[in-house]
């Protein structure tokens with residue numbers, strides 16, 4: 001588990017600057033609720049956070065109810081997200097949150113693919129459970145792509161009765177943080193709940 005917190009060493013910074021400058025995602029429209037350029041509360045280390053617009057789960061007590069309306073938010077493109085993301089060489093990773101990121105799976109997978117190639121890790125939230133996402137991935141190429149580029153998955157709806165303010169990176173005890181880096185080669189999803197307390 002030594003790779004969970006990767007410090008930004010001078011060596012790593014040099015490696016990032018050597019990355020292909022032409023690397024960028026295919027341009028696709030995407031509707032967002034918002035962007036946070038630097039966050040330390042949406043996953044390990046310093047992260048760029050993309051909040052997508054639209055969520056079918058409507059969890060009571062959701063902290064982002066304005067993100068539910070599929071027509072709300074604003075339109076941008078995967079390329080514009082990328083251009084903003086790469087401005088910051090200090091990032092440890094990118095987090096996809098919402099809203100429901102898997103409604104925009106194909107688009108986020110493109111950003112995530114480039115992020116991984118650049119040496120960043122990808123954390124993705126979903127109101128669907130890991131088991132539900134695996135089922136969806138059987139028939140949905142976008143879901144498969146987003147799961148493939150995701151290292152850390154936080155899955156399951158927010159449940160008010162299970163709310164626990166002491167939890168790190170998740171709001172309720174039914175939600176889990178999983179390292180799914182080996183998927184789809186392996187269905188193994190290492191639970192990080194007790195490590196990231």
Ligand code: SF4
Pocket residue numbers: 055056057058059062063064065067098099100126127157158
């Ligand atoms: S899945 Fe997340 S954004 Fe959607 S309703 Fe539940 S808590 Fe809110």
